Amino acid sequence: LSSVPHNQALFEERHLRYISPLGKGNFGNVELCRYDPLGDNTGELVAVKRLQPNKQSTLDDFQKEVNTLSVLHCDYIVKYRGVCYSMGRLSMSLVMEYLPHGSLIGYMDNNRHNISTRLMLLFASQICKGMEYLQTLRYVHRDLAARNILVASDSLVKIADFGLTKVIPFDKEYYRVTHPGESPIFWYAPESINESIFSHKSDVWSFGVVLHELFSYCDINCNPKRLFMQEIGHSVQGTSISMHLANILKNNWRLPVPPACPPKVYSLMKQCWKYNFDERPCFTTLGNQIETIIQDDRENAKG
Numbered sequence: 001l002s003s004v005p006h007n008q009a010l011f012e013e014r015h016l017r018y019i020s021p022l023g024k025g026n027f028g029n030v031e032l033c034r035y036d037p038l039g040d041n042t043g044e045l046v047a048v049k050r051l052q053p054n055k056q057s058t059l060d061d062f063q064k065e066v067n068t069l070s071v072l073h074c075d076y077i078v079k080y081r082g083v084c085y086s087m088g089r090l091s092m093s094l095v096m097e098y099l100p101h102g103s104l105i106g107y108m109d110n111n112r113h114n115i116s117t118r119l120m121l122l123f124a125s126q127i128c129k130g131m132e133y134l135q136t137l138r139y140v141h142r143d144l145a146a147r148n149i150l151v152a153s154d155s156l157v158k159i160a161d162f163g164l165t166k167v168i169p170f171d172k173e174y175y176r177v178t179h180p181g182e183s184p185i186f187w188y189a190p191e192s193i194n195e196s197i198f199s200h201k202s203d204v205w206s207f208g209v210v211l212h213e214l215f216s217y218c219d220i221n222c223n224p225k226r227l228f229m230q231e232i233g234h235s236v237q238g239t240s241i242s243m244h245l246a247n248i249l250k251n252n253w254r255l256p257v258p259p260a261c262p263p264k265v266y267s268l269m270k271q272c273w274k275y276n277f278d279e280r281p282c283f284t285t286l287g288n289q290i291e292t293i294i295q296d297d298r299e300n301a302k303g
C-alpha cells in the first residue's frame with residue numbers, strides 16, 4: 001500500500017477474502033470481505049461493491065461512482081477505503097467501511113418497538129446534514145431512499161450508494177439525464193418524472209419520502225411504491241405508471257400521514273412535496289426545522 005497515495009488505498013485481490021453478501025446497489029452487489037494480507041484473520045472487515053457490468057452499467061459509470069465517493073468526507077456519508085482491480089484492470093471493486101447494523105429498512109423492521117420519535121428525528125437530521133454537505137459540492141444524489149441509508153450504530157446513520165449521483169454544471173441549477181434507466185419513480189419529484197430534471201430540490205422531495213419511510217418504520221405494507229400503486233390502481237402497467245403518478249401528484253394527492261406521525265413532521269414532508277421545486281425548503285432550512293422539533297420534543301418530555 002506504500003506505493004499508493006494515501007487517499008487512494010489499493011487493495012490486492014488475493015488478500016480480499018469473501019465472507020457473505022450484504023446487499024444490492026446501483027450497478028452492483030455489495031459483499032462483506034476481510035482484507036487479510038497476513039492471512040491470519042486479523043485483517044479488517046470491509047464492504048466491497050463489485051461492478052456488475054450489464055447493459056445499464058458500464059465500467060465508466062462505476063468509475064464515476066468511485067470518484068464521487070472518494071472525495072466525500074462527511075460523518076453522515078459511508079466512508080470510501082479504496083479500490084481493488086482484478087482481471088488486470090478490466091474489472092474493479094469499490095472498497096468501503098463496513099457498517100455492522102446494515103440498512104435502515106432492516107434496522108427499523110427489527111427494532112420497531114424500541115425506536116422513539118426522537119431517534120427517528122435524529123436519523124432524519126443526520127441524513128439532512130449529509131445531503132447539505134453533498135449540496136456544498138454541487139452533487140445531486142438522485143436515489144435518496146431508505147434502502148440507501150445504512151446504520152453505523154444505534155445513534156448514527158449514513159448515506160450510501162452514489163451510483164446515480166451527478167454533479168450539477170456550474171452554469172445551471174439542475175441536471176438533465178438522457179437515459180432514465182430503471183428509475184425509482186416513487187421517490188421522484190414531478191419535474192424528474194416529467195422532464196428527467198434533477199436538482200437539490202428534487203433531492204429534497206426524495207428526502208420527504210425518506211421521512212415518510214422513517215415514520216412508517218420502513219414497514220413494507222405502507223412503503224411508498226405500495227401506497228402510490230393503491231392510489232393509481234394495480235391494473236395500470238408499464239410506462240403509463242409514471243404518467244398516472246405524475247397526474248395524481250399534479251392533482252395534489254400525496255402519501256398519507258403515517259400512523260402516529262407527529263403533525264409537525266408530516267407538515268415537513270408536505271413542504272418537501274411542494275409541486276413547484278422553488279417552493280420546497282433547502283436542506284439547511286429542513287435541518288433547522290428538525291432540530292426545532294427535537295428541542296420541542298425534549299422540552300415536552302421534561303414538562
Ligand SMILES: CCCn1cc(-c2nc(Nc3ccc(C(=O)NC)cc3)nc3[nH]ccc23)cn1
Nearest residue numbers: 022023024025030047096097099100102148160
Ligand atoms: C445501499 C445499497 C447497497 N448496499 C450497501 C451495503 C452495505 N452494507 C453494509 N453492512 C451491512 C449490510 C447488511 C447487513 C445485514 O445484516 N443484512 C441482513 C449487515 C451489515 N456496510 C456497507 N458499507 C458500505 C456499503 C455497505 C448493503 N447494500
